[in-house]
Amino acid sequence: MDTHDVVAVGSSPLTAAEVVAVARGGASVALADESRIALARARAAVEELVAQATPVYGLSTGFGALAVRHIPMERRAALQRSLIRSHAAGLGTPVEDEVVRAMMLLRIRTLAQGLSGVRPDVVDLLVALLNRGLTPVVPEHGSLGCSGDLAPLAHVALALMGEGDVRVAGVAADGVGTSVPAARALADSGLEPVELAAKEGLALVNGTDGMLGMLVLACHDLAQLLPAADLTAAMSVEAALGTDRVFAPDLARLRPHPGLATSAANMARLLAGSEIVASHRTGDPRVQDAYSLRCAPQVAGAARDTLAHVEAVAERELAAVIDNPVVLADRRVESNGNFHGAPLAHACDFLAIVAADLAAMAERRLDRLLDPARSHGLPPFLAADPGVDSGMMIAQYTAAALVAENRRLAVPASADSIPTSAMQEDHVSMGWAAARKLRTSLANLARILAVELVVAARALDFRRPLEPAPATAAVVDTVRGEVDGPGPDRFVAPELAAAERLIRSGAAVAAAEDVIGALP
Numbered sequence: 001m002d003t004h005d006v007v008a009v010g011s012s013p014l015t016a017a018e019v020v021a022v023a024r025g026g027a028s029v030a031l032a033d034e035s036r037i038a039l040a041r042a043r044a045a046v047e048e049l050v051a052q053a054t055p056v057y058g059l060s061t062g063f064g065a066l067a068v069r070h071i072p073m074e075r076r077a078a079l080q081r082s083l084i085r086s087h088a089a090g091l092g093t094p095v096e097d098e099v100v101r102a103m104m105l106l107r108i109r110t111l112a113q114g115l116s117g118v119r120p121d122v123v124d125l126l127v128a129l130l131n132r133g134l135t136p137v138v139p140e141h142g143s144l145g146c147s148g149d150l151a152p153l154a155h156v157a158l159a160l161m162g163e164g165d166v167r168v169a170g171v172a173a174d175g176v177g178t179s180v181p182a183a184r185a186l187a188d189s190g191l192e193p194v195e196l197a198a199k200e201g202l203a204l205v206n207g208t209d210g211m212l213g214m215l216v217l218a219c220h221d222l223a224q225l226l227p228a229a230d231l232t233a234a235m236s237v238e239a240a241l242g243t244d245r246v247f248a249p250d251l252a253r254l255r256p257h258p259g260l261a262t263s264a265a266n267m268a269r270l271l272a273g274s275e276i277v278a279s280h281r282t283g284d285p286r287v288q289d290a291y292s293l294r295c296a297p298q299v300a301g302a303a304r305d306t307l308a309h310v311e312a313v314a315e316r317e318l319a320a321v322i323d324n325p326v327v328l329a330d331r332r333v334e335s336n337g338n339f340h341g342a343p344l345a346h347a348c349d350f351l352a353i354v355a356a357d358l359a360a361m362a363e364r365r366l367d368r369l370l371d372p373a374r375s376h377g378l379p380p381f382l383a384a385d386p387g388v389d390s391g392m393m394i395a396q397y398t399a400a401a402l403v404a405e406n407r408r409l410a411v412p413a414s415a416d417s418i419p420t421s422a423m424q425e426d427h428v429s430m431g432w433a434a435a436r437k438l439r440t441s442l443a444n445l446a447r448i449l450a451v452e453l454v455v456a457a458r459a460l461d462f463r464r465p466l467e468p469a470p471a472t473a474a475v476v477d478t479v480r481g482e483v484d485g486p487g488p489d490r491f492v493a494p495e496l497a498a499a500e501r502l503i504r505s506g507a508a509v510a511a512a513e514d515v516i517g518a519l520p
Helices: 015-025 034-049 075-088 099-110 118-131 151-160 183-189 200-205 209-241 251-253 258-271 296-318 340-370 395-410 431-462 470-480 491-504 507-515
Strands: 006-009 028-031 091-094 134-136 137-141 165-168 178-181
Touching: 006 015, 006 099, 015 209, 015 296, 028 034, 028 099, 028 118, 028 340, 034 118, 075 151, 075 183, 091 431, 099 118, 099 134, 099 151, 099 200, 099 209, 118 134, 118 151, 134 151, 134 183, 137 151, 151 183, 151 200, 165 183, 178 183, 178 209, 183 395, 209 258, 209 296, 209 340, 209 431, 209 470, 209 491, 209 507, 251 258, 258 296, 296 340, 340 395, 340 431, 431 470, 431 491, 470 491, 470 507, 491 507
Parallel strands: 006 028
Antiparallel strands: 091 137, 134 165, 165 178
């Protein structure tokens, strides 16, 4: 969708594209009219229950292990303020603005369903912060992914009270934004802080919005990296004098995984018309390529299938109402466990495994191109003058270091529960941690693919006068617009950074697609 569109938040589930548009593209948000009706209905139910003597969790009791404490009427506004202030206990570097914006949008989405019992004014203020580029500062550490992302969402709610800090888009000279007190930012924007009433503080913090926001963004990122993984794999196969016969559709059909079929077809199309591949099609004593070349579609294909599963999990969560307790249509207020982040934690951990596996295979391919014992005629480390020059030797070290980190990041966070709140919350999901490490893992994967892109492009240059396939030749030309070809050793880091931009922006894949069409 166009990032300048307005995303309407109401009874319909948000799409992943809408979340990305608001989080990254700055799209505006509007609360649908039907949501105002639902909000008013639920709020009336809350007001009625608050007036009664019967204790109701979150309305007239304490929280967590303090739920047995009844709170008198005159102290219930203080209860909500205290909840937000005490739960805004995060530490560490602030998380990225796109993550906070996604959290805000997703909390608006749940509140807009009218099952949380908050006043429309609270939701309107959250919408206004999003639309005016006021992003609460949320420290990285504090969420256990159970009872929702309590600490991160409390830092967001703190800003609605005019407390804590926010980042104001465009204030800093670099346009990134600078931190200012929330009270000042609200006043400068003509906004009034909200005085939280019964149930509202709890409703603002009891959601999986941080985990879900990061998972949606991660799915978007991995979907862009998968065609790049097929591309760099195809370039490495070509440069290593590998065969394209293993990517034939009749072979892929023997194992009917949809992702395998897609990746194999991508690689076959990328290598079509290659003089390099044709040069050893007959008379080659090698009967099989190494696994990192031959099995690339099996690994990247499995990654595609895993992503499809995780996208389904995210889509279901985007349709969910996550709060505790909820105010049902029949005016009952019921506690539940839907805030538990296990579905999202497991999904994040699954994708981290995928990222580690893709990264490890890419590094094995690029290392093969640098080793004269396995590269079939390429100079050692692709150096112009081996011995005097080291070529791409240390670039492989960088890739290896990133692979090692991704292996550590693949250790599941969701298996590492720590009980909290005096054993009331005795099993937590660690979904926030799973999502944080997934973001790092995908960033590392992009960097490893960038190293493979640089190495494979250089190796294809060394195969001349044989010409690469039209698609891979176009990619090499795109790389050469940013990175010089083989020659005496030079400062490598800026070239790897340029290749990373080509991977992340999609420019490398786009160069191939201009020749052969879309790579799914």
